[in-house]
Amino acid sequence: MRRDPGALAAALADLDARQLRRVRRVAAPRSARGAPQALEFCSNDYLGLARHPGLVSAFVAAAERHGVGSGASHLVTGHSAEHAALEEEVAAFTGRERALCFSTGYMANLGVIDALLERRDLLLEDRLNHASLLDAGRLARATLRRYPHNDSAAAAGALQASVAANALIATDGVFSMDGDLAPLPQLAAAASQYRTWLLVDDAHGLGVLGRTGRGVCEHYQLDAQAVPILIGTFGKAFGTCGAFVAGSADLIEFLLQKSRTYIYTTALPPAVAAATRAALAIAQRESWRRETVLALVQRFRRTAVARGIPLTSSSTPIQPVILGSAARALAVSRGLETRGLLVSAIRPPSVPAGSARLRITFSASHTEQDVDRLVAALADVLEETAAR
């Protein structure tokens, strides 16, 4: 982008012309008590924990004890007892030797990949990986190769052909815009055959998938040896914010020493760590949350198919309705909004061109009536906007 007068304005006008300008919505207050005005199907709060009174009280109590800010980075004086306990609890929850907390998932992905790869190493990524994994490929000096979505044979082929000394396969566990699962057994087999790292970012599977909510690894019954690097975020099913990487004691100690996005940033507020500990405990104790959200997904799929709404094969709480053009996705999203329903339209570059969509997400705080209302409104709006 040149710094001509008007260049930025022209770029913005171009976004407008292509219906790609994004605007922020100011969210209504969402305390545990006040219900939001519109019924929304956009959040990643799959277990309905973000406003849970148990999280709020843990947060407030810790803020009273520790203050608001952590005051420094982890390696200086920002690492509190709440952070230390959270790391131990995350390690136990994920069945790994140790865990390390990062301030965001974005930073965890950048920091882990950048620390583990060197110049001329090979980084293999699924084309539809989350932007933070792809950006990690830009930051690390390694050679980035993207394989077609979920094509584990292509990933294995690239490993076989590679002369790199060291390689890492990185994949979303559950793809954030599609809701489908990575073929982890095949990727783990390829990683083991070619003695390569496998990193799984399970931001959308943890808390939701698997017999006890331990995510996509539990779903496939893959252990820490098969998936040596597990990334998770706290801002999705656990309802707070922040992220972690879990793995062997050596891996975690190495990252603690070397990961720049861990070292050179202020630690999360201890109160956030405390609220996350509460979330982790509730998620494990109240398995009905996971069962509820998955049952709502099934109800949605059953009733949507009956109304002719086009679905994908996703069986997770992320249910995309792919509409093609940005204009159509926006029109449907707006039509739903006039009926009091919030469903975000996802447009390029968040998804590939021509695959603009509604990204519908479900939460344990939805009811069956909410789902039925969504399906009825969506069927109407799709019909209306198709006729135009």
Ligand SMILES: *Cc1c(COP(=O)(O)O)cnc(C)c1O
């Ligand atoms: C949300 C998300 C992230 C980023 O996590 P933040 O904590 O929000 O920065 C990373 N990876 C995936 C797959 C995600 O969905």
